[in-house]
Amino acid sequence: MRVLFVTSEAHPLMKTGGLADVSASLPRALQSLGHQVTLLMPAYRDALAAAGPLGVKLAATRDVDGHHVRLLQTRLPGSRNKVWLLDCPALFDRPGNPYHDASGLAWADNAERFMLLCRVGALLADDAFGLGWRPEVVHCNDWQSALVPLLLHARHPRPALIFTIHNLAYQGLFSREDFTRLGIAPHYWHPDALEFHGQLSFIKGGIVFADRVTTVSPSYAREIQSAEFGQGLDGLLRHRAPVLSGILNGIDTMAWNPSRDPTLALNYGATTLARKRQNKIALQAETGLDTDPAAPLFAFIGRLAEQKGIDLLLQALPVLLEHPAQVVMLGSGDAAYETAIAALADAHPGRFALRIGYDEALAHRIEAGADIFLMPSRFEPCGLNQMYSLRYGTVPVVRNVGGLADTVVDATARTLAEGSANGFSFSGGDAAALIGAARRALAARADAPLWTRLQLTGMRGDFSWRHSARAYEQLYRDAIAEASGVIPAA
Numbered sequence: 001m002r003v004l005f006v007t008s009e010a011h012p013l014m015k016t017g018g019l020a021d022v023s024a025s026l027p028r029a030l031q032s033l034g035h036q037v038t039l040l041m042p043a044y045r046d047a048l049a050a051a052g053p054l055g056v057k058l059a060a061t062r063d064v065d066g067h068h069v070r071l072l073q074t075r076l077p078g079s080r081n082k083v084w085l086l087d088c089p090a091l092f093d094r095p096g097n098p099y100h101d102a103s104g105l106a107w108a109d110n111a112e113r114f115m116l117l118c119r120v121g122a123l124l125a126d127d128a129f130g131l132g133w134r135p136e137v138v139h140c141n142d143w144q145s146a147l148v149p150l151l152l153h154a155r156h157p158r159p160a161l162i163f164t165i166h167n168l169a170y171q172g173l174f175s176r177e178d179f180t181r182l183g184i185a186p187h188y189w190h191p192d193a194l195e196f197h198g199q200l201s202f203i204k205g206g207i208v209f210a211d212r213v214t215t216v217s218p219s220y221a222r223e224i225q226s227a228e229f230g231q232g233l234d235g236l237l238r239h240r241a242p243v244l245s246g247i248l249n250g251i252d253t254m255a256w257n258p259s260r261d262p263t264l265a266l267n268y269g270a271t272t273l274a275r276k277r278q279n280k281i282a283l284q285a286e287t288g289l290d291t292d293p294a295a296p297l298f299a300f301i302g303r304l305a306e307q308k309g310i311d312l313l314l315q316a317l318p319v320l321l322e323h324p325a326q327v328v329m330l331g332s333g334d335a336a337y338e339t340a341i342a343a344l345a346d347a348h349p350g351r352f353a354l355r356i357g358y359d360e361a362l363a364h365r366i367e368a369g370a371d372i373f374l375m376p377s378r379f380e381p382c383g384l385n386q387m388y389s390l391r392y393g394t395v396p397v398v399r400n401v402g403g404l405a406d407t408v409v410d411a412t413a414r415t416l417a418e419g420s421a422n423g424f425s426f427s428g429g430d431a432a433a434l435i436g437a438a439r440r441a442l443a444a445r446a447d448a449p450l451w452t453r454l455q456l457t458g459m460r461g462d463f464s465w466r467h468s469a470r471a472y473e474q475l476y477r478d479a480i481a482e483a484s485g486v487i488p489a490a
């Protein structure tokens with residue numbers, strides 16, 4: 001199959017979160033199954049810099065929506081996947097984060113910027129750039145590319161249209177004026193199309209007009225059909241339930257492999273688990289923690305935001321630090337959370353290390369050096385860090401939501417007897433529940449044979465893209481058949 005994969009970021013060309021990891025790993029996995037998967041993403045300043053060593057060449061030019069755009073061709077590192085970078089300097093040649101400025105304010109022209117991405121995606125589907133290539137599937141991701149299905153759904157013939165929700169909390173909401181300015185046909189200003197409580201909703205374009213809608217875990221697909229997790233779109237998602245499914249993300253098991261990871265102080269695996277201790281000592285030295293391999297080391301990596309349960313962590317960590325434990329955190333986000341966590345770290349020198357920002361190599365070393373990984377997310381469409389943790393023998397403590405519920409098996413008498421337990425989970429949204437689960441983890445760690453069993457169960461789990469890529473492959477086939485008017489066999 002020929003697949004056009006439209007995304008706003010893909011690692012290592014541009015990354016702000018899990019979307020970038022998926023946008024790199026899933027196309028690679030599909031390519032390994034024999035499919036031709038080409039990515040389309042904006043040519044941000046940092047993306048062009050990252051692509052430079054890979055080679056970049058001009059593929060095509062065209063005027064689109066009053067902008068002269070160029071398609072620059074490169075490839076994903078370590079793959080045969082072609083990447084088309086949408087080059088429009090007026091809209092994308094900006095430093096840093098692709099969605100907002102240095103102060104955290106969204107770029108005022110984001111509607112225009114990502115409408116252009118959608119327009120170009122639709123034009124590529126029609127081979128309007130004259131590249132001699134037409135996709136059978138267009139796979140769009142999150143709100144930034146969600147209007148591609150709207151632009152293509154009425155065409156005949158057309159490719160199958162797939163839309164994946166990576167995080168429903170980010171919907172791409174803009175004004176009625178933006179709707180008019182973008183030149184979208186007036187009849188789409190309707191609650192059954194793009195209008196959402198008086199605003200233009202990009203994400204509704206994907207949900208309403210795609211042939212198939214997916215999320216990044218089965219549990220999240222169920223959750224977003226409820227008022228608690230549906231972000232005001234639960235009614236629409238229940239209406240689209242016949243074409244809505246959840247396919248669990250995988251992880252890049254080549255990049256996240258403790259036995260080969262070049263960033264680690266000492267490589268290790270399931271048969272050499274004792275070597276993990278050296279990575280803990282190295283991490284303690286690197287982050288300024290007291291060198292104490294016996295002390296339980298809690299870790300957190302991620303956005304410092306309410307979604308990630310940072311408010312719960314701020315309540316729980318002082319209690320957990322009453323134990324002879326240590327904490328390491330890596331992330332950035334809400335300024336108030338950054339300040340509060342920094343104050344907590346300052347109050348516990350040698351026991352609490354904080355790094356504001358993101359450092360990919362340090363993230364690997366934290367996963368290798370920590371004992372317990374905390375993910376108290378209020379919601380989590382899939383989550384990747386819990387899978388990285390499992391692969392590195394770092395036992396996760398998670399809230400039982402979304403992809404966390406689909407990957408972490410709580411250590412109970414039954415699951416321990418079955419041999420399926422690989423971590424600890426809690427329900428409810430209060431700090432007491434998090435503290436309770438973390439204390440259960442501390443108690444288990446004191447039982448060395450039990451702890452090793454939990455670690456090895458996690459490390460032996462299969463979190464590769466193999467199963468997920470096969471699921472997308474079948475989804476594509478079914479959608480192609482339906483788009484062509486052929487009903488797939490039961």
